[in-house]
Amino acid sequence: MSQLMITQVGTMNLSFDPQTLHFTVVSQEKTWRWDPQYQPKLVTAQGEIPFAAARSVTHHFWKTGIGEGIRSCYAGFTQDGRDIGLAFETVAWIEYISRDLHMEFIPICEDGVDVTRICWPGNMLISGGGMASYSLLPMRQGVLLPNDWPTAMKKLDFDGMMCTTAAYMPWFGQVENGAGYIAIVEQPWDAAYAVDHPAGGPTRIHMSWLPSLGKMAYRRTMRYTFLGKCDYNDLAKVYRGYVKETGLFTTLAEKAARNPRVDKLIGSAIVHTGIKTHIDPTTRWYDHEHPERNNVVVPFSQRAREMVKLKDAGIDKLYLHLDGWGEPGYDNQHPDYLPACTEAGGWDGMKELSDTMQSLGYMFGIHDQYRDYYFNAKTFDPDFAMRKVDGTIYDINLWAGGRQSYLCATQAAYYVKRNFTELFRHGIHLEATYLDVFNCNEGDECIHPWHRMTRQESFALRKRCFDLLCSWGIVPSSEEVGDWAMQTQVFAHYGPYDGMMNGPDKPDYGIDVPLYNLVYHDCMIVPWFLDARAPHGVDVLLYALLNGGAAYVNNELSGAELDRAVARYKTVAQLQERIAKCEMVRHSFLDGDPSRQRAEYSDGTVVTIDTKDNTYEITYPAP
Numbered sequence: 153m154s155q156l157m158i159t160q161v162g163t164m165n166l167s168f169d170p171q172t173l174h175f176t177v178v179s180q181e182k183t184w185r186w187d188p189q190y191q192p193k194l195v196t197a198q199g200e201i202p203f204a205a206a207r208s209v210t211h212h213f214w215k216t217g218i219g220e221g222i223r224s225c226y227a228g229f230t231q232d233g234r235d236i237g238l239a240f241e242t243v244a245w246i247e248y249i250s251r252d253l254h255m256e257f258i259p260i261c262e263d264g265v266d267v268t269r270i271c272w273p274g275n276m277l278i279s280g281g282g283m284a285s286y287s288l289l290p291m292r293q294g295v296l297l298p299n300d301w302p303t304a305m306k307k308l309d310f311d312g313m314m315c316t317t318a319a320y321m322p323w324f325g326q327v328e329n330g331a332g333y334i335a336i337v338e339q340p341w342d343a344a345y346a347v348d349h350p351a352g353g354p355t356r357i358h359m360s361w362l363p364s365l366g367k368m369a370y371r372r373t374m375r376y377t378f379l380g381k382c383d384y385n386d387l388a389k390v391y392r393g394y395v396k397e398t399g400l401f402t403t404l405a406e407k408a409a410r411n412p413r414v415d416k417l418i419g420s421a422i423v424h425t426g427i428k429t430h431i432d433p434t435t436r437w438y439d440h441e442h443p444e445r446n447n448v449v450v451p452f453s454q455r456a457r458e459m460v461k462l463k464d465a466g467i468d469k470l471y472l473h474l475d476g477w478g479e480p481g482y483d484n485q486h487p488d489y490l491p492a493c494t495e496a497g498g499w500d501g502m503k504e505l506s507d508t509m510q511s512l513g514y515m516f517g518i519h520d521q522y523r524d525y526y527f528n529a530k531t532f533d534p535d536f537a538m539r540k541v542d543g544t545i546y547d548i549n550l551w552a553g554g555r556q557s558y559l560c561a562t563q564a565a566y567y568v569k570r571n572f573t574e575l576f577r578h579g580i581h582l583e584a585t586y587l588d589v590f591n592c593n594e595g596d597e598c599i600h601p602w603h604r605m606t607r608q609e610s611f612a613l614r615k616r617c618f619d620l621l622c623s624w625g626i627v628p629s630s631e632e633v634g635d636w637a638m639q640t641q642v643f644a645h646y647g648p649y650d651g652m653m654n655g656p657d658k659p660d661y662g663i664d665v666p667l668y669n670l671v672y673h674d675c676m677i678v679p680w681f682l683d684a685r686a687p688h689g690v691d692v693l694l695y696a697l698l699n700g701g702a703a704y705v706n707n708e709l710s711g712a713e714l715d716r717a718v719a720r721y722k723t724v725a726q727l728q729e730r731i732a733k734c735e736m737v738r739h740s741f742l743d744g745d746p747s748r749q750r751a752e753y754s755d756g757t758v759v760t761i762d763t764k765d766n767t768y769e770i771t772y773p774a775p
């Protein structure tokens with residue numbers, strides 16, 4: 153068969169070329185073509201297998217009660233002249249009601265291969281550049297990458313895996329001369345993307361599906377929505393509608409109805425400090441020239457005095473995120489972290505800090521960790537470490553505590569319950585808390601027969617730890633803000649622009665845009681480090697205001713410096729108190745100038761910033 157196969161639904165047209173195995177979509181008079189260089193393929197341990205290598209290929213029109221399209225069946229893959237058994241299908245179909253295009257990959261038989269990536273569907277190729285033709289990437293808050301951007305794209309964090317910092321939300325999109333599409337990844341836990349953008353462009357966004365426990369295992373689906381006249385705001389709002397459909401979308405108002413302490417947190421100054429540092433000599437963090445710096449303890453009582461100082465400085469609402477409060481010290485011996493650090497005052501000292509927090513009306517929270525699993529933890533047992541598909545467990549040395557593996561997430565909630573029960577027994581009053589790395593790092597899988605687990609299950613099990621905290625009235629937070637945890641997670645350590653994380657001497661890999669906040673501003677509290685150095689000398693206060701977020705205050709300041717920090721925090725908090733539960737309706741660059749940005753909120757508040765002059769303007773709606 154060599155003729156194009158064409159499906160028409162209304163004005164939308166899907167065509168398939170049996171020669172190239174490429175699809176073309178015409179929607180609202182705009183044609184979207186796959187990149188001519190793209191070749192559909194599987195990457196396997198046995199080598200790359202192009203779809204075109206199938207000896208048996210059939211294409212059929214597909215029509216059901218809900219839509220129509222094209223089904224393709226691939227089989228007859230051979231090795232040394234022998235059929236290895238591998239077979240799979242694809243279905244691309246247009247939904248009658250929504251006119252969404254669904255692209256499905258369906259494994260039929262996996263014999264003869266160990267798949268490592270399914271490279272399908274193909275990438276579009278757009279032309280033009282500037283603010284007219286660009287790609288939207290879900291890296292942290294979001295990046296708008298003009299198609300002709302002069303800088304080549306970096307390698308993505310976590311190899312571009314969805315549900316990590318590389319993709320707070322599992323979608324990407326492209327806009328070409330005013331028309332656009334959004335591609336939503338519907339099984340994000342086993343998916344990754346890569347951005348190929350040489351200096352000057354063009355941009356290619358490669359999608360790949362990852363095996364689950366070593367297998368293609370199940371049907372993978374992408375949902376494409378094509379819009380006529382649109383920009384990045386419209387595409388973000390398509391996703392906002394999608395997560396309302398799936399139930400992921402959960403507002404701060406809903407979370408506050410479950411736990412009123414959410415309201416107490418809104419407008420609070422965020423303080424992040426610690427008690428005990430202990431650096432294992434085997435780690436890269438160990439300071440051989442100043443060995444005394446590897447063991448530092450600050451008494452709980454000192455932190456309590458600092459809290460009183462901050463109250464005296466005029467901070468009424470505050471959340472304390474306390475690191476290193478356990479005897480082993482920061483990032484050591486998890487999950488066997490108890491008791492409270494003895495040298496800092498032990499349980500009595502920690503309770504005194506907790507009591508001080510309560511008397512000040514402040515919220516106390518601890519830094520805790522249920523993924524890193526240290527070999528020198530008292531109850532470490534390799535049988536409960538996550539077991540990789542190759543049968544081994546992780547044995548790495550990354551953080552202050554030295555050699556570690558990863559705890560299987562099936563075990564995490566039990567350890568949370570064990571440790572927090574002990575904290576409560578010692579009178580520690582926690583109103584919010586922090587579980588490290590759960591939201592930031594990729595999903596985990598485990599083949600140990602006692603506790604097999606897929607990546608999708610690992611996310612559900614992490615969420616269960618957040619839910620457990622909620623059941624005790626504790627407001628849960630984690631490192632970053634990936635949306636898989638949206639139903640339960642309330643706030644994060646941070647949720648920055650990707651450009652803020654690249655380091656001062658790195659180029660811009662695109663233009664930062666708050667895609668995440670356009671979808672989720674009214675669902676998540678994101679704090680900003682007002683003292684941090686943002687690229688190009690931008691005052692982070694501006695980003696905190698534009699994004700209607702929360703603000704950190706440094707507990708070690710005093711005198712005029714502290715007064716200045718408190719004043720800056722209050723500027724951010726006053727706005728946050730008003731708009732935390734409002735949707736960010738629209739973001740724009742004034743006159744197309746990336747340094748002049750505006751965010752409009754659903755209550756009518758408008759925040760305008762100028763990152764060249766480091767000035768801002770806030771206009772509130774008339775009462």
Ligand SMILES: [Zn+2]
Pocket residue numbers: 537538539560561562598599600602603604605
């Ligand atoms: Zn396991």
